[in-house]
Amino acid sequence: MAQYELNVLDYWLIVKKRKGTILLSMGLVIAFTLALTQYLKPAPIYEASTRVKFERSNTFATLMLESLSSQGSSDLNTEIEVIRSFPVVERVAKELNIVKSGVSPEEARSSDYLGAIYGLQQTIKTSIEGASNIIRISVTANTADMAQRFANTVAETYRAENIRTRNKTVFESRRFVEEQLAAHEAALKLAEEALRDFKEREGQVFLNEEAKAALESFTRLEADYDKVSRQRDETAKQIETLQKPGSHRQVERIFTDEPTALLSVLNSKLADRMQERDNLLINYTHEHLLVKEMDRKIKNVKDEMIRELESKLKNLDGREKVLKEQIDTYRKRYFNFPKAAIQLTRLERDVAVSADLFAKLKVKHQELLIKNSERIEEVSIIEPAILPSSPINQPNNQMNFIVAVIMGGFLGVVLAFARESFDTSIGTIEGVEEFMQVPVLGVIPRFNEKEQLEAAAMELPPNTKPETISLFSKLVCLYDEKSVISEGFRSLRTNIQFASSERQAKTFLFTSAGLGEGKTTTIANLALTMAQDGKRVLLVDADLRRPFVHARLGLERTPGLAEVLIGGLPWRDAVRTVTDLMIGLLGVDRIVNTPGIDLLNVMTSGNLPHSPAEFINSPKFLEIIREMREEYDVVLFDTPPILPIADAVMMSSKVDGVILVYQVGRIGRSALKRAKFLVDHAQGKVLGMVLTNVRAEITPEYGYYRYEYR
Structure with a gap:
């Protein structure tokens, strides 16, 4: 290949020359990409998203219950974990019938049950949108309908769980008050019935003012004693609850009716710590350092509460002791009071206490009903999930196609330039001249076989045989003198005349390095062109291996050169004239209408001998060539290829010049170089080269054109 600097046009010509490689590479890459995409296409996964708004409620009920609420310190980060927590996901699984409802504790701890819950948990993703208080809940499922139902169920279940948790204290307090209200109503009825029975049985009981006041004081002391005793028992039970061995479940919160007391603050603090611990257990085990640290904080709060309760218990013990002493004093002092009066006073005190407790519970119940109507709702669904239109893992065929086109084009260009780099043929005139050190005498454009057949058929009669049309189509100079090929x-012809003018060369040998490079078609058209130029031309088919000149011109093969060299036939008797051409397949009309063709004579190959090389290298052949040179202006010899057969090499020194025919891109440059070396070594003179089958590379702005002379 010639070593010269490539410009943009050269690169474009390489791409255009190797466009088949590029298109094939693109096609293969595109087909492979699409096939692989379909083969590896995963099962469809649909994603649906819903958005919820979490906003901390600041209602009056919230402020009153903040100290008892188990969600007092929740924030958005806690909430996004709560959404994926086990209780919420379990309720979602039951709503979607993924797990059965009402299972036994043993079934709820089974691996299948827990695996279904945790598997569902992995398909839920939560995220905070920017700096807002909006949480996006995204879920994945195998079907679009399931993904939509799943997302909406998660949002609704989370909202219901938040309402239940935030209003848990109100619900529990109301239930407790209603239970106590029913119990105290029954106790009040019993006390009233006992008092009524006593009065019916004993009648009217009269006491003086001093006795009545003493009995009232005595009754009040007993009521205070009963109250202190109940508080003491309650405090002792609270201490016992807090002193139970630590478990991994949330401890029962103690109840106090003193919201401003230290014990109430500690109780709220304990509830917050337990909530934080539950949130940690969503992602960590009980042995994790953060969980252990939270257990330590919970223990510290419980210890403080135990100390506070023990101090309260000590005070209650003291009050109980004082009240007991006062009751004993009254009992000794007024021992002589009538028993009926004392019993009446106690019954009246029981009715009064029961009535007072019942009235207070009624008031408390009304307050809790009001609080219940002010239900705390911190979560609202602002955007329900819609039916997803396509899977999230669907292959992007358009993007894959674009990438495949780009990669295929890139690979094709790389392969095209690689083929061009490894191509040992010579593809440019500059390359041929520089590598072979001989001039390029002619450039014959590529034959378009279909167009040539159509053009030949138009010049011949309608009933012409197909083999005649095919034969005629190769002789372009005979029927289309204005074509680019004829101009080539x-x-x-002109370049050969200039190249041989100094040596007065008349005999020329046409050969090629290998088979099928177009030398016979080239020499036949050149002979016609020279005859049309007024030269007396003799075309000799010296290819005694695979002769083809007779077929190209529509002549009989015998007699020919073989009979001249072997049988002793005078060479002039083997020469065919214009008359033979008229009788042959070309016909009279075409020959008569072609000026100068009467100056063309042809000698065919004749019958093929067994050892052509012996006769070609004989002195007789050399004498015949000398005589031909004297009688004709130009003698053209068509010979076999150089590399497979030595005939052309032996003849090269017997003629005035050798012209190599080279079909561009057909054989490697080393083979072409070897052919020239053999001719030079045999003392032959290579005048130049003819390039055939050349595809003209013309920029679009010039287009294709035809030469026409008028």
Whole structure:
């Protein structure tokens, strides 16, 4: 290949020359990409998203219950974990019938049950949108309908769980008050019935003012004693609850009716710590350092509460002791009071206490009903999930196609330039001249076989045989003198005349390095062109291996050169004239209408001998060539290829010049170089080369054109 600097046009010509490689590479890459995409196409996964708004409620009920609420310190980060927590996901699984409802504790701890819950948990993703208080809940499922139902169920279940948790204290307090209200109503009825029975049985009981006041004081002391005793028992139970061995479940919160007391603050603090611990257990085990640290904080709060309760218990013990002493004093002092009066006073005290407790519970119940109507709702669904239109893992065929086109084009260009780099043929005129050190005498454009057949058929009669049309289509200079191909042969004729003018060369040998490079078609058209130029031309088919000149011109093969060299036939008797051409397949009309063709004579190969090389290298052949040179202006010899057969090499020194025919891109440059070396070594003179099958590379702005002379 010639070593010269490539410009943009050269690169474009390489791409255009190797466009088949590029298109094939693109096609293969695109087909492979699409096939692989379909083969590896995963099962469809649909994603649906819903958005919820979490906003901390600041209602009056919230402020009153903040100290008892188990969600007092929740924030958005806690909430996004709560959404994926086990209780919420379990309720979602039951709503979607993924797990059965009402299972036994043993079934709820089974691996299948827990695996279904945790598997569902992995398909839920939560995220905070920017700096807002809006949480996006995204879920994945195998079907679009399931994904939509799943997302909406998660949002609704989370909202219901938040309402239940935030209003848990109100619900529990109301239930407790209602239970106590029913119990105290029954106790009040019993006390009233006992008092009524006593009065019916004992009648009217009269006491003086001093006795009545003493009995009232005595009754009040007993009521205070009962109250202190109940508080003491309650405090002792609270201490016992807090002193139970630590478990991994949330401890029962103690109840106090003193919201401003230290014990109430500690109780709220304990509830917050337990909530934080539950949130940690969503992602960590009980042995994790953060969980252990939270257990330590919970223990510290419980210890403080135990100390506070023990102090309260000590005070209650003291009050109980004082009240007991006062009751004993009254009992000794007024021992002589009538028993009926004392019993009446106690019954009246029981009715009064029961009535007072019942009235207070009624008031408390009304307050809790009001609080219940002010239900705390911190979560609202602002955007329900819609039916997803396509899977999230669907292959992007459009993007894959674009990438495949780009990669295929890139790979094709790389392969095209690689083929061009490894191509040992010579593809440019500069390359041929520089590598072979001989001039290029002619450039014959590529034959478009279909167009040539159509053009030949138009010049011949309608009933012409197909083999005649095929034969005629190769002789372009005979029927289309204005074509680019005919101009190429005329240019070759002119260059040969200039190249041989100094040596007065008349005999020329046409050969090629390998088979099928177009030398016979080239020499036949060149002979016609030279005859049309007024030269007396003799075309000799010296290819005694695979002769083809007779077929190209529509002549009989015998007699020919073989009979001249072997049988002793005078060479002039083997020469065919214009008359033979008229009788042959070309016909009279075409020959008569072609000026100058009467100056063309042809000698065919004749019958093929067994050892052609012996006769070609004989002195007789050399004498015949000398005589031909004297009688004709130009003698053209068509010979076999150089590399497979030595005939052309032996003849090269017997003629005035050798012209190598080279079909561009057909054989490697080393083979072409070897052919020239053999001719030079045999003392032959290579005048130049003819390039055939050349595809003209013309920029679009010039287009394709035809030469026409008028």
